[in-house]
Amino acid sequence: MAPDNRPVVQMRGVTKIYRSGSGSRTVEVRALAGVDLSIYPGEYVALMGPSGSGKSTLMHIIGLLDTPTEGEYWLGGEPVRGLSEAQLARIRNQRVGFVFQAFFLLPRLTALHNVALPLVYRGLPAAERLKRARAALEAVGLGDRLDHLPSELSGGQKQRVAIARALVQEPDLLLADEPTGNLDSRSSDEILGLFDALHRQGKTIVMVTHEPDVGARAQRIVRLRDGRVAEGGMV
């Protein structure tokens, strides 16, 4: 599929260096070493590579949870460099939806309130938040589990709540870091089916995975090796 519009994600020479320790004992880890990458609206991209190759780091930078040490990054055509912490938070809230391997649901909140959480930071009134959260849960097939606590849900259901929480934000970009890593094969299939469906609806998805059959469902595979894009950067 030929990209025919402006990229959602555009990166040039993005480098991330982690420093730990202090003084002469400082250790530098070059997690990303000059990444060039573009992702276009409606794409379903699998981010693959061996463990430690920088997949999570790249995803955090794409999702504005982290900032590059060097290089340029445009999200939706706008440069990220120089944005304040509060501006980054606002963009995360409005344009990026995260799905994590470990679900990260708040254990004391019901499914409905977990899903409504991102909208709290958007300043929406409670009734509106819950209305949208209910719709999002229904969209992932959990309309009958609104008032369940995470502890009362199976792994696959938890991940669907997490996906609903990302969808409720109506983000430009859905970022999933090994979303099936904690699931059995049947639940994995369910979740991957859900991502397929979201892709068909036109959502832009970036999914980190190291399982080839998971990657195979994506439209494009970006392979990382030692912090560099080895294949599929498509710039």
Added chain:
Amino acid sequence: MNPLENFRMAFESLWGNKLRSFLALLGIVIGVFAVTAMISLGQMATAGITQDLEAIAGRSIFVQPNFNEGQDFSTAPIREEDILALQTLPAAVIPQLFTSAQYEARPGTRRSIQLQGTPGDLPRLDPTNKLAKGRYFSEAEARGGLAVAVLSDRAARDLFPGREAVGQVARLFYPNGARLELTVVGVLQPPGGLFGGLGAAATVYVPNELIWNTSPTARKGQYDFVVLSLKKGADARQVTRQAQRIFESRYGKGKYQIASTESFQDTLRSITLILQALLGAIAGLSLLVGGIGIMNIMLVSVTERTREIGLRKALGATSSQIRQQFLIEAVVLTLVGGLLGVVLAAGLLLVITATVPFFKVFILNPATVLLALAVSALVGLFFGVWPAARAAALDPIEALRYE
């Protein structure tokens, strides 16, 4: 995100950890309980003491020779002309004599009793003296120096145990053996309140004139003691100063001791104040300890909820929103503690007013409650600042990675 949302969130999070939240705010509960109870108890004590003092002494000024100067009683008496000068002041002037006498409790055993000379019709001059039975001897009887007596409640019970005193003849003896036979015409009510026990002296009231005529030591026209019972609206301090000026112009400084019941009240008030300050310090200390407890539990909470903080940031919370969340949580925690403390204090005060006779009125000023709650909120704010800052400063990636 509006503040109300924050409060709701804080309540939910604290409710989820009921036991720990309660333990954490125990220090605050105790501190606020102490503050509230002590302030109110102080106010209630002041009210009780003031009422009791007024009941036994009214608003009075006492004039007596100053014993501290090392003088002999008889060298500094109060004379008739001093009484005349005092009568220009807005007060009923009640010149009195004190002497001691004895009575025969059983054949062969004599006991001491206080003999007090007064003008006639004392209850009219000083309404704090109330008759229980009979009447007070009249002004005419007093001027005539008749052998009539009014007994204090205690004296009636000592002299005539188990018998009606009014109408009886009381036989007293001066230290030199001279005998005095008095017809009892009345009995006074016992003094009430805190001073009921202390002030229950066995006193026989007789006309001043009678003591002058019979006592081997008393001299006619000289008094031991004067009570000025203030008229309504008279200013105690001002009248005290005027009385002092009368005695100073006649005899010089320091010969007479002149004090009003209001100055006693001032003393009591300052004692209460010192007490309150002391208790306030204790309360402050427990609030400090409670506050450190809150800080500790909030730091633990921040650490435990590292992932939650990371997630909230990933979902779009700014650092200042996270800081706000934890600050409000600390304030809600201490406010709940403060509220519990106030409720406990109110309970204690109610029990005290119901059971301890001295505390007659329940006092819990809205200002006290407001102060207690404000203090607990401030403690939360102050001790929540550091934990909240730590939460706000968490790097979302580190927080999400945190195991």
